[in-house]
Amino acid sequence: GWIEKPTYDATNHRLIWSAAIQDIGTNEPLNEQGVNYNTYLLGREGYFSLNLVTDRGSVDHEIPLAKRILSSVKFNAGQRYADFNESTDKIAEYGLAALIGGIAAKKVGLLAMLGIALLKFWKVTAIGVVAVGALARKLLSRKKD
Structure with missing residues (x-):
């Protein structure tokens, strides 16, 4: 309060x-x-x-x-x-009430945007790691044949 x-x-x-x-x-x-x-x-x-x-x-x-x-x-x-x-x-474009409530909301919004970007980045990274792993497995399995 x-x-x-x-x-x-x-x-x-x-x-x-x-x-x-x-x-x-x-x-x-x-x-x-x-x-x-x-x-x-x-x-x-x-x-x-x-x-x-x-x-x-x-x-x-x-x-x-x-x-x-x-x-x-x-x-x-x-x-x-x-x-x-x-x-x-x-x-x-904002009033005093927006300064009181909006600044906190903006900070939370920024953190949320960073979190979303990080999640998207990790998905791309995970896809890349899986693709590189699959390629390496394919290349290594050919040499054994």
């Missing part, structure tokens, strides 16, 4: 949220579970991401440190969110 529900700081153009994480199949006490704290600082052409993964017992101490680090990050002039120019810039 949420440790900190997604919020958007419109003044500083920051998207912040954190969620509890736990290894599947464990019954860790609440204070030993993990926390995935995410912040995005939005810019004109993209975003800066700061992720903090820690345990629940120390998150209250570490989040202020993460916020302090993020507050020191600034985009160069011309690249800030406020520098958006309607006449020349393209509006993103």
Whole structure:
């Protein structure tokens, strides 16, 4: 569940949220579970991401440190969110909710695509190995005759 529900700081153009994480199949006490704290600082052409993964017992101490680090990050002039120019810039095709859910989905999608490619590659390799083995067997069996 949420440790900190997604919020958007419109003044500083920051998207912040954190969620509890736990290894599947464990019954860790609440204070030993993990926390995935995410912040995005939005810019004109993209975003800066700061992720903090820690345990629940120390998150209250570490989040202020993460916020302090993020507050020191600034985009160069011309690249800030406020520098958006309607006449020349393209509006993103996704919203803030897509950043929260979509980034994770994109990572999972990438891994799935890599897995599919790997499976296809192994099938081709297996076919090649069988073909080479059959050819070698055929060549070796001719010499015996």
